[in-house]
Amino acid sequence: MTTATDTISAGHHEAESHGGSYLDRKGVLSWIFTLDHKRIGLMYLGAVSLFFLIAGLLAVAVRYELMTAAPDLVDGNTYNKLFTLHGAIMVFLVIIPSIPASLGNFVLPLMLGAKDVAFPRLNLLSLWIYFFGASFMVYSILDKGLDTGWTFYTPYSTSTSTAVISATTGAFILGFSSILTGLNFIVTIHKMRAPGVTWTRLPLFLWAIYSTSVIQVLATPVLAITLLLLIIERTLGIGIFDPAMGGDPVLFQHFFWFYSHPAVYIMILPGFGVISELVTVHSRKHIFGYKAIALSSLAIAIISFLVWGHHMFVSGQSELASAIFSFLTFAVAVPTAIKVFSWVATLYKGSIHYNTPMCYALVFLFLFTIGGLTGIFLGTLSTDVHLHDTYFVVAHFHYVMMGGTLIAFVGGLFHWWPKMTGKMYSEFAGKLSALLVFIGFNLTFFPQFIMGSQGMPRRYHEYLPQYQTYHLWSSIGSFVLAAGLFIAGGALFFSLFGSRKAEKNPWGGISLEWETTTPPHEHNFHGQPAVNCGPYDFPEIDHTQEKAHA
Amino acid sequence: MNTFLLNAVIAQAAGGANETTWMPVQASTVAADTDWAFYFIYWLCIFFFVLIMAAMGYFMFAYKASPGRKTSPVKGHHGLEIFWSVIPSLLLLGIFWVGFKDWMTLNVPPEDSLEIRVTGKKWSWSYAYPRFGLAGENTLVVPQGQNVKLIMSSQDVLHSFYIPAFRVKRDVIPNRYTVLWFNATKTGKFQVFCTEYCGQDHSRMLSSVVVKTPEEFQDWVDNGGGDPLDPDYGKPQPPVVVGEKAYVQACAACHSVDGTPRVGPSFKGLFGKTEEFADGSSVQVDDNYLRQSIMEPNAKIVKGFAPAMPSFKGQLKDAQVDGLIEYIKTLK
Numbered sequence: 111m112t113t114a115t116d117t118i119s120a121g122h123h124e125a126e127s128h129g130g131s132y133l134d135r136k137g138v139l140s141w142i143f144t145l146d147h148k149r150i151g152l153m154y155l156g157a158v159s160l161f162f163l164i165a166g167l168l169a170v171a172v173r174y175e176l177m178t179a180a181p182d183l184v185d186g187n188t189y190n191k192l193f194t195l196h197g198a199i200m201v202f203l204v205i206i207p208s209i210p211a212s213l214g215n216f217v218l219p220l221m222l223g224a225k226d227v228a229f230p231r232l233n234l235l236s237l238w239i240y241f242f243g244a245s246f247m248v249y250s251i252l253d254k255g256l257d258t259g260w261t262f263y264t265p266y267s268t269s270t271s272t273a274v275i276s277a278t279t280g281a282f283i284l285g286f287s288s289i290l291t292g293l294n295f296i297v298t299i300h301k302m303r304a305p306g307v308t309w310t311r312l313p314l315f316l317w318a319i320y321s322t323s324v325i326q327v328l329a330t331p332v333l334a335i336t337l338l339l340l341i342i343e344r345t346l347g348i349g350i351f352d353p354a355m356g357g358d359p360v361l362f363q364h365f366f367w368f369y370s371h372p373a374v375y376i377m378i379l380p381g382f383g384v385i386s387e388l389v390t391v392h393s394r395k396h397i398f399g400y401k402a403i404a405l406s407s408l409a410i411a412i413i414s415f416l417v418w419g420h421h422m423f424v425s426g427q428s429e430l431a432s433a434i435f436s437f438l439t440f441a442v443a444v445p446t447a448i449k450v451f452s453w454v455a456t457l458y459k460g461s462i463h464y465n466t467p468m469c470y471a472l473v474f475l476f477l478f479t480i481g482g483l484t485g486i487f488l489g490t491l492s493t494d495v496h497l498h499d500t501y502f503v504v505a506h507f508h509y510v511m512m513g514g515t516l517i518a519f520v521g522g523l524f525h526w527w528p529k530m531t532g533k534m535y536s537e538f539a540g541k542l543s544a545l546l547v548f549i550g551f552n553l554t555f556f557p558q559f560i561m562g563s564q565g566m567p568r569r570y571h572e573y574l575p576q577y578q579t580y581h582l583w584s585s586i587g588s589f590v591l592a593a594g595l596f597i598a599g600g601a602l603f604f605s606l607f608g609s610r611k612a613e614k615n616p617w618g619g620i621s622l623e624w625e626t627t628t629p630p631h632e633h634n635f636h637g638q639p640a641v642n643c644g645p646y647d648f649p650e651i652d653h654t655q656e657k658a659h660a
Numbered sequence: 661m662n663t664f665l666l667n668a669v670i671a672q673a674a675g676g677a678n679e680t681t682w683m684p685v686q687a688s689t690v691a692a693d694t695d696w697a698f699y700f701i702y703w704l705c706i707f708f709f710v711l712i713m714a715a716m717g718y719f720m721f722a723y724k725a726s727p728g729r730k731t732s733p734v735k736g737h738h739g740l741e742i743f744w745s746v747i748p749s750l751l752l753l754g755i756f757w758v759g760f761k762d763w764m765t766l767n768v769p770p771e772d773s774l775e776i777r778v779t780g781k782k783w784s785w786s787y788a789y790p791r792f793g794l795a796g797e798n799t800l801v802v803p804q805g806q807n808v809k810l811i812m813s814s815q816d817v818l819h820s821f822y823i824p825a826f827r828v829k830r831d832v833i834p835n836r837y838t839v840l841w842f843n844a845t846k847t848g849k850f851q852v853f854c855t856e857y858c859g860q861d862h863s864r865m866l867s868s869v870v871v872k873t874p875e876e877f878q879d880w881v882d883n884g885g886g887d888p889l890d891p892d893y894g895k896p897q898p899p900v901v902v903g904e905k906a907y908v909q910a911c912a913a914c915h916s917v918d919g920t921p922r923v924g925p926s927f928k929g930l931f932g933k934t935e936e937f938a939d940g941s942s943v944q945v946d947d948n949y950l951r952q953s954i955m956e957p958n959a960k961i962v963k964g965f966a967p968a969m970p971s972f973k974g975q976l977k978d979a980q981v982d983g984l985i986e987y988i989k990t991l992k
Binding site for chain 2: 186187190257259263265266269270353354359360393394395396397398399400401402424425426429432433436437440443444447448450451452454455457458459460461462463464472475476479480483484486487489490491492493494495496498499500560563564565567568569570571572573574648650651652653655656
């Protein structure tokens with residue numbers, strides 16, 4: 111059992127007499143200048159949610175346009191801006207910061223038994239940089255929009271008249287936020303663990319955040335350099351990527367994916383971490399294969415740097431390079447498979463509570479398994495030649511990025527919401543949302559696999575009539591999915607004004623964040639917590655069976 | 661499992677050469693191999709998906725929380741963990757090999773390939789056939805059963821040339837040539853898409869491949885190419901129109917139609933005029949003189965010009981020669 115041993119500190123009694131919630135201070139300045147990781151996490155959450163809403167509505171607009179084969183709602187240029195902004199906002203402003211910056215910021219120091227992250231001021235700076243970078247993105251939308259796709263491929267991006275410079279400057283700035291947050295988390299996990307929180311007692315969420323942070327620190331600078339070179343090319347006319355000026359457009363793709371493939375794991379690893387927590391806590395069982403899950407996160411982080419070329423099998427890169435990248439891609443599939451098997455095995459002989467977070471975790475397992483398996487088709491050289499840049503790819507990465515990361519994010523939000531806000535949401539609304547999201551998601555993206563393998567190219571504003579049926583189902587699905595997410599958002603938002611107060615530990619978690627008051631005190635713990643067991647040694651575990659299994 | 665049996669099962673699922681739920685019609689030699697790989701992965705994925713979901717579904721049902729339920733203290737099982745790491749690794753290695761083997765085929769155009777140049781620009785494709793001196797927009801015409809090698813480049817941004825029925829795709833890049841080859845097995849019309857986003861009319865950058873039998877293809881070449889999907893294609897044309905085309909293709913470099921002498925005399929006002937020759941003789945220009953000048957240009961050299969013209973015997977067909985003569989008659 112975890113214990114919060116109080117070693118009396120000076121501020122302890124004073125704090126308790128104040129009522130002890132980090133939300134107590136009022137006023138805008140108390141938020142803008144806060145050094146409290148919990149408040150910073152909440153502000154990230156607010157911003158990420160706002161951008162998720164905007165980018166989600168853009169996606170619905172795209173699906174609405176695609177209900178019929180002919181262009182009807184918008185013209186070609188507007189359509190191109192819609193899908194570009196959907197992708198760019200989702201990737202840079204929503205998925206990358208979603209779990210680490212919002213849930214991670216809130217939960218990480220609590221799980222470690224720390225008062226805050228290692229560098230609270232740096233943490234606040236990261237938030238400010240995020241807002242600064244985001245404002246460039248918003249400016250790009252309001253200015254001329256952006257029509258390059260989120261990948262900014264040259265020479266299109268160096269020749270289009272849309273707001274490429276402000277958008278790439280935004281992504282460049284956002285990268286610093288990402289790097290600084292990663293750095294902060296790495297140091298915090300190394301140096302700020304409470305007594306007894308050894309590396310093997312670290313909740314798996316933190317192993318995932320740790321692996322993510324390593325990638326963020328190592329890979330993001332390459333994106334920064336790439337975008338800077340792109341800006342230099344556009345403003346000064348120095349040929350780096352544009353063949354008209356003597357550059358090489360394939361070089362851009364290498365640079366871009368050298369960051370953006372590891373970035374895929376920046377996006378999904380935190381999701382893995384969340385699922386490891388949800389699956390254990392709500393089935394009251396120790397995670398199956400702790401070390402395998404923890405180390406597979408690190409393995410994925412390392413291998414993820416060596417597979418970028420699998421985005422470029424048909425780009426004209428060397429055929430030998432493609433073969434090597436394909437081989438390494440299969441290597442990254444193994445640790446991912448291990449995780450899925452381990453999560454399912456964790457359910458074995460558990461005591462599964464179908465709370466909203468658990469429902470989302472199960473939805474994740476279903477969707478992510480499809481997302482992972484369909485990746486095999488794309489890692490295989492010959493089949494990728496046929497499937498590359500079709501809707502098969504669109505479906506695959508939505509199953510992974512949305513069905514994986516964002517579902518894990520929503521599940522994690524439902525899991526930690528009571529701790530974050532002190533309020534309990536309607537379980538009915540939560541479960542209904544999970545059901546609608548599950549149905550809507552599959553309806554939206556499964557038909558896209560079929561139309562993709564039938565040849566439907568991605569990023570098409572109009573399409574041949576033979577794909578009509580699939581597109582129609584997909585659009586209908588997206589409306590159901592949107593309704594599900596609105597209900598999820600509504601359940602959380604309206605709980606803030608409801609009267610249902612959350613218990614201190616509604617799910618019976620035994621990692622340290624559940625030991626403190628709800629919502630936590632400004633300094634997290636009254637005194638120094640200490641730990642003498644692992645994060646998944648739940649009281650329901652029947653230790654009398656131990657010998658039989660040993 | 662017996663490899664032969666496995667092949668049979670997958671070939672059955674792949675539906676032979678016909679369209680299946682997952683795959684469009686197979687119309688090239690590599691299509692069957694790609695589809696075999698696709699369905700091989702597909703059935704493996706179905707197997708593992710069902711396995712994982714069945715386990716998950718059973719656990720969800722069997723281990724639903726009830727008051728007082730105790731849970732297992734199991735924290736892992738080395739044997740099981742090694743098993744589910746090694747088995748997928750081996751399967752993935754096999755899948756890699758299947759894809760790699762076909763990748764080699766896809767990337768080595770046979771020596772005897774017919775070379776065709778493909779140019780992509782915003783937002784259309786054009787084709788040139790160096791072996792036949794032909795060029796065309798919009799429609800790629802290829803012979804059935806022959807290896808065809810496309811040498812592709814772009815005039816502006818990135819494009820990508822994709823023929824779903826052939827299962828081939830390759831990016832088309834400015835300032836660099838990329839290569840793609842195929843051998844079409846079915847005659848008919850097949851869709852070409854641009855699959856690298858290229859701006860405003862990306863989704864309209866469509867084209868077709870028309871596969872003809874070798875005989876029909878030869879006819880198409882003999883008739884000077886053209887777009888077989890054009891509604892006017894193949895209709896008999898007035899001789900003057902045929903002649904004007906032949907003029908542009910064969911004569912325009914040396915003979916003007918506005919009276920200016922180039923390497924050879926201008927065609928303006930030529931018909932009916934009395935032409936004086938280098939040997940002092942002369943003749944009134946008529947049909948037979950024009951025909952002779954095209955077939956045996958050195959028989960009569962017009963005074964003041966060098967004997968520089970090659971013979972077009974065998975190069976221009978009778979219909980073209982007739983057309984040329986009719987065209988020259990119109991140039992008063």
